[in-house]
Amino acid sequence: MNYDFKEIEKKWQGYWAKHETFKAHNDSDKPKYYTLSMFPYPSGAGLHVGHPLGYIAGDIYARYKRHKGFNVLHPMGYDSFGLPAEQYAIQTGQHPAITTETNINRYREQLDRLGFSFDWSREVRTSDPKYYKWTQWVFIQLFNSWYNTDTDKAEGINTLTAIFENEGNLTVNAVCDDDTPGFSADDWKQFSKTEQEKILLKYRLTYLAAAEVNWCPALGTVLANDEIVNGVSERGGHPVIRKKMTQWMMRITAYAQRLLDGLDTIDWPQPLKDSQTNWIGRSEGASVIFKVLSPTPSEGGGVYSRLTGDSSMIGVLLERAKEMRKNPTPAEDSLWQALRNKNLDVKFRRQHPIHKYIVDFVSLEKNLIIEVDGEIHQYQLNEDAERQLLLEQKKGFKVIRFTNNEVLENIEGVISKIKGHLDSPSLGGGWGEDPSQSEIEVFTTRPDTIFGVSFMTLAPEHELVAKITTAEQKAEVEAYIEATAKRSERDRMADVKTISGAFTGAYAEHPFSKAPIPIWIGDYVLAGYGTGAVMSVPCGDQRDYDFAKHFDIDIPNIFEGVDISEEAFADKEKTIIANSDFLNGLSYNKAVKRAIFELEQLGQGKGKVNYRLRDAVFSRQRYWGEPFPVYYDANGMPQMIADEHLPIELPEVEKYLPTETGEPPLGNATNWAWDTNTNKVVSNDLVTPSAVEGSNNGIYPLELNTMPGWAGSSQYFNRYMDPHNDKAIYSEEAVNYWEDVDLYIGGSEHATGHLLYSRFWQKFLFDRGIAPKEEFARKLINQGMITGTSAFANQGYVTGYKTENGFEGKRASNVIFLLKQNENGKKDKFQYSNNDVKYVFFSSDYEYIEEYKKGEFAAPFNQVIPHRFDVGFVENNILNIEGYASNHDSFKDSLFVVPGGFWLNGKFTELFEGKSRVFVTRPEVEKMSKSKYNVVNPDAICDEYGADSLRLYEMFLGPLEQSKPWNTAGITGVHSFLKKLWRLYHSGSNGAFHVADSPSLEGLGEAFKTLHKTIKKVEEDIENFSFNTSVSTFMICVNELTAQKCTSKAILEPLAILVSPYAPHIAEELWEKMGHQTSIAEAPFPKFEAKYLVESSKEYPISFNGKMRFTLELSLDLNKDELEAAVMAHEKTQAQLAGRTPKKIIVVPGKIVNIVG
């Protein structure tokens, strides 16, 4: 009976599904083991052989743990929200849910063929409303929480409001926005509800902010930092620009230190930990405050820039403002005339850029903004509110609003209202203020070098730039800002060598020496890191050094015995400070401490820890993602929808693109408003403009953004524990039983995305008592990538060829010169002419390709370029020409040139006798990808060799964590192993099943030795995730048992269990044939017994001066001296020594004997 893998695999896959063999139970006396593979995004391309690697490893471990008596949870699901389905929807109009469903079905089919022991009853899909209900729920928990620095954990927002009511916020130590104002308990009580909510938003763990984001115009969405590669989008490679938008943010920075500390408690790969550590980027140093000096009269002091716009967008805004001034609305025009004629004693500007907005009218000296609104789209309410919030709180302006009607019908009333505001005492100050009140805060890791400061550099986007720039420098600074704003992030990165900057004309005061320090701006200082300003120490920092050299700024040396004439000196260890007053002679460590101490005495600095980690942007302008459970009330404040009304399901839209007004795709939905009376999603038409007093009907617009890809994947590992619970994210019993993931397997590309965010959410859930463990995965393994082998050959690139309209292009293109052997064996030029030939390919072993490249045969070709052939038609680097040409229409009429001649339309023309006729491709290892024509489909492998062969082979390829090239040819090795294994159990006549039931244990010594050697090795290998070596071990074992003609059940039964985690189908089949009624899945793993491996003697290698010369079989009972005596007495030893006396004899019992001399 032959090994019929097709039949066997189908049979057992059916059996497992029918009997729910791998269903995990939440109540069991067995110890739990939770092994998880990262769930896939179900892409349209399906699986290739690289994808299952991690799943196979996880499955082997899961099956092994079942044999070891654990209650194993091994679930699988789909990360089914994502961009490709949405892109496909945009192109075809097909709903992403349909695309996703189709893809999932295809994935499932492919996964099922591989015989995984997944508990499919627990499947989750992130795009399923029943699942994302709980993603929305976690978001609400985050919204309702703040981070208490005193207790060092997240707490409910009610504990915060309780403090505010009793003490105000001055005693609160919390992670919050930088611009949070201080207030007393009385102030708090005086605040309106909206004002209170604005304050609370500064504390919540998820909050709204105008964040500078990575905007990808081509994709119409914001991307996270980890979704950008080399300045372009990871998906599609589109350019990315910086843009300010109001976004939901996650206050992950609150957890920076704990995310760092937690790494010590988990068994994750060091490179992964390192990249998280770098991403969090903790640096210790000091924050130092520099006072800005008053400008001297000679610098024309007192004239400060009126530039109030956000510097990064100023160019665009100015253009826009100019245009708007030219085309005022009637109401704007009327108010402008009135403001100029009414003798208000205050100068107004119209259409003036402030921050990222253009306001209608503004008095810069009075900090008063007047806005005139026309008919506005309801969704703009939210934006207006946000704009007002920003202008009032961040920029210190007062904003008053009028409608067009008010202005046109009652201009006198409007003017008197404005007068009232102008007279109110709260206005004033602002942009007229003296810059010497200003302070520049910097972060430095080298406070010890404070006396080396010879200038300061601000990021061009820094807030103070406009304020401190002197009249003389204004033009230069503005020009520089504009130039920088135009440069994309990519340009800036590509060109880090160019040094650029501008002098502001202003000076700061050195905190100790009180010397004036010039203030520059330069784009090597990043607005997004630290405070966006640096104290420049050219002698100690290469960037500062280069900047100083370039602009001819003084470079004082504050290091003892160091030459800084060529470059900066940055070695902390060797630092001895000089020329630095009280720091003289101190080492780095001591100087840092002293400098911080002195700064604290002055009140101009303190020790500080800075993190590179930024709060994470949580809004995406996409359709195919989780909708936020958020609506905006009449004041534009975000409100959470109560838990019991979740999920808020994605609305239907007609188009999946952003709206014409630039709103996210959900802006296309017609049913996307929240009725607080009925708690239902209702038509947008029911929303009334809240600007009109008293028309509030309790129906509000819903949030238009959706959540990012990492939202759903940040809680799925917990949800698997109790996936169908609709009352809670999971039951307490379930989470207390499973607790956390014991083994997590997945790719390292998620290091700073999914794996960091998930840790953040888990810590948050832990703080709030929702999860029992602070880290969600104890052990993590990164499987390596399986690379593909692309098949290259050269293509002569022809621009002109015959078409239906006659010949197009160059006439020469259809003449191909080749070499031909003449009668004398010499080579002649051979001219081949055929108008139908479109492409010419040269076999990789075609000798004259160089001459083509050099142009010696160049007439027909523009160039010779490499061409990738579909690896499906390549075997052992030989192309199946006919198969390839007939399956690729465009290459049908191609000429395939080989050393012996050429092929065209299946016919061979010989030019050289006896030379090769096969077309050879050149293999090159690349990432496996459809576009590289090098993907290998697991289905084809399963058809030809079976799932067990594929599983074994993927493991056999090499160490799990290493990247390795795929080579289908090698699979015959493991496949014939399986056949040998099968034959071992079918040693009867005609291959009949034969396993001896009642063996005589006598005479099985060798077999037991083989078995237990195998048990020991396989068990060790699985525990160490060294799956490749256990496959070898199986091969050795089967080879040995076959040689021993072993048929004993006592050997073959345990062997089937050993093999079962790797090749479960064949193991089940053999198990059944040996008389078992139930699945092998929970059969106890064979117990290793050392007694079978006890040896009485050993082949000792005998070395002379470390070189092995021969071996001697000696008893293991001999002690050192006896061994030495036995070896020295031997004739071979004497022969080697040839009369010399050894200086020294090293005897290691059980290992080796080494004779020196």
Add this chain to the structure above:
RNA sequence: GCAGGGAUGGCGAAAUGGCAAACGCAGCUGGUUUAGAACCAGUACUCUGAGAGUUCGAAUCUCUCUCCCUGUACCA
């Protein structure tokens, strides 16, 4: 630049201080059989990226260098 990982036959690799190359692919020789293939038996090659050190003994530990991969970057 920084951080991490790596370099062993023609290829994938094994050996973590003690007989280098187990196991498999490819190659070669022979056999059995065949529509194709498959199967069986046998077999060669190469000496651990370079250099130095520690050691009785180094692929393995230490140092220096070279090259490759991965991640990350004006991070103050």
